[in-house]
Structures are given as C-alpha cells and as structure tokens.
Amino acid sequence: MAARANPFPSLMSENPPQLRARLAELLDALGCGLIERDTAIRVTLLTALAAEHVLLIGPPGTAKSELARRLHLAFRDAAYFERLLTRFSVPEELFGPLSIAALERDRYERQTAGFLPTASIAFIDEVFKANSAILNALLTLLNEREFDNGAHRVATPLITVVGATNDVPEDEIVAAFYDRFLVRMELLADLRAHLGAQDIYVSDRRWRKLVKLLKTAALTDGRDRVTVWDVWLAQFCTAQRPEQQQAVAQWYATRLGTWRALDPERMQRVIAAFEAQLELEVNAADLNYDAAGHLSLDDAINDAKGGAQAPRMTFMRTRRYGDTHIGARVAQVQQLIDAIDGYVLDLDATLREVATEVAAHLWLARDFAATATRNLEQTRANVLTLRARAQDVRDGFSALPRLAADDEVTPAPIAA
Incomplete structure (x- = not known):
C-alpha cells in the first residue's frame, strides 16, 4: 500500500x-x-x-x-x-x-x-x-x-x-x-x-x-x-x-521514573542479596587455632539465662576477614550507593520536567502532571529507603572481625 x-x-x-x-x-x-x-x-x-x-x-x-x-x-x-x-x-x-x-x-x-x-x-x-x-x-x-x-x-x-x-x-x-x-x-x-x-x-x-x-x-x-x-x-x-x-x-x-538503567525492583533484589551475604559472613565460624597452630579451647560463655559463665567445649570462633575481603565488599556496596545517588538526581530532574514540560503538554490529561508527580515522589522515597539499607550493609561489612594480617583473598561477586 x-x-x-x-x-x-x-x-x-x-x-x-x-x-x-x-x-x-x-x-x-x-x-x-x-x-x-x-x-x-x-x-x-x-x-x-x-x-x-x-x-x-x-x-x-x-x-x-x-x-x-x-x-x-x-x-x-x-x-x-x-x-x-x-x-x-x-x-x-x-x-x-x-x-x-x-x-x-x-x-x-x-x-x-x-x-x-x-x-x-x-x-x-x-x-x-x-x-x-x-x-x-x-x-x-x-x-x-x-x-x-x-x-x-x-x-x-x-x-x-x-x-x-x-x-x-x-x-x-x-x-x-x-x-x-x-x-x-x-x-x-x-x-x-x-x-x-x-x-x-x-x-x-x-x-x-x-x-x-x-x-x-x-x-x-x-x-x-x-x-x-x-x-x-x-x-x-x-x-x-x-x-x-x-x-x-x-x-x-x-514505571514513571524507572525507565532508566537502574530499576528499583532490581535494586531491591541486589540489596537483599547483600544483606543475606552480610548475615552469612557475620555468623560464619572457623576452627580456633592459636599462634602456634594448635586448636585452642574457647573457655567460657554465658548461660542461656544470662547467669554465671559456664565452660563451653568448642574449638570454634567467629570468622575473621582480611582487609582485602572487607575492602572489596565495602567497595561493592558503595558502588551501588553511588548508582542510587545518581538515580535520585535523575528523579529530581524528572520532577522538574513534570512541573514544566508535562504540565504544559498539549495532549496529556490535565490531571496527569499531578499523578506523575505523586508517583515520582513515592518512587524517590522508596529509593531513599533502599539507600539507607545499603548504607547499613556497607557499615556492617566494614565492621566485620579482621585478621591480624591480610590474607589478600578477594571475595567472589555477590549474585543478585
């Protein structure tokens, strides 16, 4: 035709x-x-x-x-x-x-x-x-x-x-x-x-x-x-x-404000994966070797009711991590935080665009600008909540128990 x-x-x-x-x-x-x-x-x-x-x-x-x-x-x-x-x-x-x-x-x-x-x-x-x-x-x-x-x-x-x-x-x-x-x-x-x-x-x-x-x-x-x-x-x-x-x-x-590369739904999954990994690493335990390479008995622990300390027959201790491991984890989470900050800047620019371009759009319904603004502001609030969670994860990795000397082991990336 x-x-x-x-x-x-x-x-x-x-x-x-x-x-x-x-x-x-x-x-x-x-x-x-x-x-x-x-x-x-x-x-x-x-x-x-x-x-x-x-x-x-x-x-x-x-x-x-x-x-x-x-x-x-x-x-x-x-x-x-x-x-x-x-x-x-x-x-x-x-x-x-x-x-x-x-x-x-x-x-x-x-x-x-x-x-x-x-x-x-x-x-x-x-x-x-x-x-x-x-x-x-x-x-x-x-x-x-x-x-x-x-x-x-x-x-x-x-x-x-x-x-x-x-x-x-x-x-x-x-x-x-x-x-x-x-x-x-x-x-x-x-x-x-x-x-x-x-x-x-x-x-x-x-x-x-x-x-x-x-x-x-x-x-x-x-x-x-x-x-x-x-x-x-x-x-x-x-x-x-x-x-x-x-x-x-x-x-x-x-999906207003979510058409860019950083999708809040994916952001949620990534942060949840980091949180799960942090919990694993905080609760991980290793055999308790002393400086001479011998297993050392952990001698005491509070009882379940918070009473006097009682002997605990275990050779396990909380796992410690090298500076390389901790630095890599902190850097991974910081990269996500930086991406979130860029996304928030994009949302702010989009909100300004709604107030100017969208409000004067010839073909959009007259109430659309208000709807778009409300949705974008809610998205922004949700993203800032995710950012706070990411900060907590970053601080948690930074506070992991450290080895006396760095073992220079780089952790595998976390899959979301």
Whole structure:
C-alpha cells in the first residue's frame, strides 16, 4: 500500500509555537461544556491529526456522538457523515444508493455524494452491529482510504472515522475490523477497578501506527522528538479489551521514573542479596587455632539465662576477614550507593520536567502532571529507603572481625 499523503500539509508547515497555540485554543473550544471529557477530546483530535481512527466505547449518554460532531467542527470545509447502524442496516445506508443511470448502462455503481465515500470526518454509531457485507467494505475504506465503486476503486477524502459502541463483541469475525481503530477509549462515569497484569497482544502494524501517533503528538506540541511522556497515549492503542486499558495505564504509571538503567525492583533484589551475604559472613565460624597452630579451647560463655559463665567445649570462633575481603565488599556496596545517588538526581530532574514540560503538554490529561508527580515522589522515597539499607550493609561489612594480617583473598561477586 502506498503511503498516504499528509492530510494537513498547511497545518503541519506552520511555525511550531503558532501551531501549538492554535491547537490549544481549539482544544479549549471543543471541550467547552463537556463534563469529564477532556482526555477524550484531546485523544480524539490527536488521532484525527494522525489520520487514524478512534473507537469510543461506553453506554448511552456518554457523549460519544457529541465528541464526533465537535471534532467535525475542527476541520474547515470537511464533509461530515453520520449514521446509526442496526443489524438490519444495508450497504446503501453508508455508501449510497445504486445509480439507476449506471444500471441502464450495465454498470453496478453507487451514487456516493453525501455518503461515507465522500466524507472527511465520519461518525458511525453501533458500528459492530453492521453485517459482514458492510464490515468488509469498511475494511478497505478505513485502511486504504479507497472505495470499490463498481469496476473502479476510487480514492476517498476520509481523514478519520469515529466509531461508537456500547460493548465490544467477542466474535472473531469483527477482529480485523476492530484492529482498524488505532485508538480505543472507554467512556464510563465510573472507571473499572484496576486489573492485575495480563498478556496483551499488539500487532506489528499497530506498533508502527502507535509510533506515528506519538510523532504526531510531539510535532503538534512543538517538539522535534518523542518523550517518555508521550507514551501515556499508548494506553488507548495497545489494549485489546476496554478493561485492559486500565492495566496498561497502571503499568505506565508505576514505571514513571524507572525507565532508566537502574530499576528499583532490581535494586531491591541486589540489596537483599547483600544483606543475606552480610548475615552469612557475620555468623560464619572457623576452627580456633592459636599462634602456634594448635586448636585452642574457647573457655567460657554465658548461660542461656544470662547467669554465671559456664565452660563451653568448642574449638570454634567467629570468622575473621582480611582487609582485602572487607575492602572489596565495602567497595561493592558503595558502588551501588553511588548508582542510587545518581538515580535520585535523575528523579529530581524528572520532577522538574513534570512541573514544566508535562504540565504544559498539549495532549496529556490535565490531571496527569499531578499523578506523575505523586508517583515520582513515592518512587524517590522508596529509593531513599533502599539507600539507607545499603548504607547499613556497607557499615556492617566494614565492621566485620579482621585478621591480624591480610590474607589478600578477594571475595567472589555477590549474585543478585
């Protein structure tokens, strides 16, 4: 398939600050009077700018049709088409009636003027109630922007289709059609409870389209690169089912500040391994040889009740370590502490970025900056707790009993 031309050449050629200012004003106008639909407005407009399609999922009364009609107003001179489908709908309702004149000339063609093949912005309500004949025709129209009219395949001016449904059917027949909608948004007054981690399949084609969407977000926001904050939009593109959208959003939120090389979860495992090794070395014992090389009897120990000392028949003593061993252990833990300090500096820089770049991001939900800040501050507090544990381990290794003379034995690295 040949690459589609940019549907907004004049828009994308504007000066980035001017473009961003225009889009910000447009978003404010589109969202005026809509309650709790800020994110839906932003993501729907961005999807249209990327020349992709969006599926709005939710019960009646969640402003799905109003979102589509307002989107149409954002595009000057763009033809608009709207239709509610039922299981009894016929292709003529979407693609136009058969041309009587063409039939008289033995041609099977439709009069498409005023119907979907001539629209730039379209809203199709209850889209999954269409029969297979309609769905098959829509597949080509949505993906190729072309329509088979009789013996000819003609190009269409279609920019985006906003589909709406109360529920996503399980039928495998509609799976290919469902995949044509890059963005899928669930519009519910009460969000479903967060689900645990689950396997979510994303096709290669969808990954490529997601990259294009993120690039569009960056360009229209006045930037020349995609940032980690743009990836917030992935929740609307990667979930197979509406309920999985919250799982993806939670995955993203819990990993804010953890995309760098030092992962707090791995940090936790490393420190736990050091703590376990320190406990082993503190409790280790050796045979108690004296200076002449003879075993020496350890003569006394307090009894279990803290009473008078009683003889203990043992030739064991607490293990002692050479300076080389202790120095190596301290250096290993100090290396981890230094990495943690660098990670905290990165978190601080990211928090400053949230306060400036993210708060002014054109396409992110207005409350996202507060959510990101809260999550990053919690991550920072958790990391500082791990740092304190690492310091205790370092001090513990430094306080190990020492040999009178260094045996120059270097310990093996600790595996986490």
